[in-house]
Amino acid sequence: MSFLSQVDRRASFLIGAALALVACELFSQGEPSGEGSGGSAAVSPDVPGLSKAKRTPSKQGPWAYVLPVDHGVRADGSGKGHFRAPRFHGEHNGIDLLAPIGTPVFAACEGxxxxxxxxxxxxxxxxxxxxxxxxxxxxxxxxxxxYAHLNESKLPHDRWVPVGKGDTLGTVGKTGNAAAASIQPHLHLELIIQGSLRAALDERHLGNDQSSVPEAVAFLRALDERCLEPHGFQPKSGALRRARRFDPFVALTCLSHDKPSFVPAPEPLEFASSAWSKFYLARGFNVDRGPDSLLLAGN
Ligand SMILES: [Zn+2]
Structure with missing residues (x-):
């Protein structure tokens, strides 16, 4: 689907005035963060370019996997990247997907x-x-x-734009607190379930906010009934949820059908990851390769 057709369909929430402001905003929001690892500028708000870079998912599902390659979970000298892994501040709030700098990252859903x-x-x-x-x-x-620690983003700062499932949003990097030499490049990915569109838009993903909402509990119950229990799919730790946060790998495995097969990362990253099967069990499919058909039937 082209960007323009998406805009047509979403005209109710993408007010025309916002488009009219694009030209001036392009130049007011382009400053790099200054925290990066020497990558390109932070903003390339050529939004129509998103559709050109869009991946064509080979398999269908309500959501899509977020990388074109799968090198598993980050495991380097600075820590482990699985969901709820120990951290100095408590627990890891997402998953760290190891990938070389510059690897494109894709939109998990249309929104x-x-x-x-x-x-x-x-x-x-x-x-x-x-x-x-x-x-x-x-x-x-x-x-x-x-999506955090990106090398670059293809979206404007501080302004919502429509994206399609599988659109390229940016690239993997080492920015922010992943800049240390001992931390290998990865995509830090978090998933929070909120009770409304407004609450999801206002979500800040701050680690010190561990409040929950009933909808996050209901999401886990629904996914358990429709995907986890029927396929014997579970994290070995048993930890799927942390307050309103959810394990993104579990959600993407249940709701998408296009995860690449796990392969060891290329040098010099080959030491820095663990396969999914170290952390997850499933009956009837290989969690490293991904399911052969959509786990969530009827969607
Ligand atoms: Zn992380």
């Missing part, structure tokens, strides 16, 4: 996204989309994905 930068997350992208209808028990829950 709206914007870019930004901060001292700890480096260059980040915030993506919001509805929870797939088959997993909604009540209300209007929305997913809030957070």
């Amino acid at each position: 709206r996204a914007m870019a930004g930068a901060s001292r700890s997350f480096g260059r980040w992208i915030h993506l919001v989309c509805p929870v797939p209808p088959g997993l909604v028990r009540s209300g209007n829950p929305h997913a809030s994905f957070f």
